[in-house]
Structure formats: C-alpha cells, structure tokens
Amino acid sequence: xxxxxxxxxxxxxxxxxxxxxxxxxxxxxxxxxxxxxxxxxxxxxxxxxxxxxxxxxxxxxxxxxxxxxxxxxxxx
Numbered sequence: 001x002x003x004x005x006x007x008x009x010x011x012x013x014x015x016x017x018x019x020x021x022x023x024x025x026x027x028x029x030x031x032x033x034x035x036x037x038x039x040x041x042x043x044x045x046x047x048x049x050x051x052x053x054x055x056x057x058x059x060x061x062x063x064x065x066x067x068x069x070x071x072x073x074x075x076x
Contacts, residue, residue, distance in 0.1 A: 004039055004040070004041055004046075005041060006018075006041065008041055008044060009041050009044060009045070009046065010044040010045065010059070010060035010061075011060070012060030012061050013044070013045065013046060013058065013059060013060035016058065016060065017046065017058070023076075024058045024064075024076075026075045027048070027056075027058060027072060027075050027076070030072055030075060031048060031072075034050075034072075036050050036051050037049065037050055037072065038050075038052075044060075045057050045058075045059050045060070046058055048072065050070055050072070053068060054067045054068065055067055055068045055069075055070040055072065055073065056068075056070065056072060056073055058076075064076055
C-alpha cells in the first residue's frame with residue numbers, strides 16, 4: 001500500500017481520490033494494487049508513474065492530463 005503526504009494536495013483532488021464515490025477513487029485503488037505504479041504529490045497535484053515514466057496527472061478542478069497512454073487511463 002502506497003502512502004503519500006496529502007497535506008500539499010489540492011482539496012478538490014483529495015475528495016475525488018479518497019471518497020468512495022469520487023471519480024478518481026478507482027485510480028487510487030489501482031495505484032494501491034499495482035506494484036509498477038507510483039504516485040507523488042507535486043504542485044498540489046498527484047503525478048502517477050509506471051516504471052518511472054509519468055503517465056497521468058488527475059487534477060482537482062479541470063480535466064485530467066494524460067501524458068502517456070496506459071491501461072490505467074481507461075479508468076477515467
């Protein structure tokens with residue numbers, strides 16, 4: 001299970017990720033279950049990496065930023 005420091009994360013994004021009915025909650029559980037995925041909070045946003053390559057930045061108030069096509073992006 002991944003633990004991240006959420007103190008610097010956008011409050012809108014926290015709700016979308018951590019509340020069970022949030023639109024990004026499935027992404028968060030996938031990150032927790034997949035050992036190839038890592039997550040880092042930068043600039044109040046969550047950056048998701050697979051094997052060290054950035055793939056996705058789900059954001060709080062606008063559309064998520066898909067950096068690289070990946071199977072996790074299909075969950076959006």
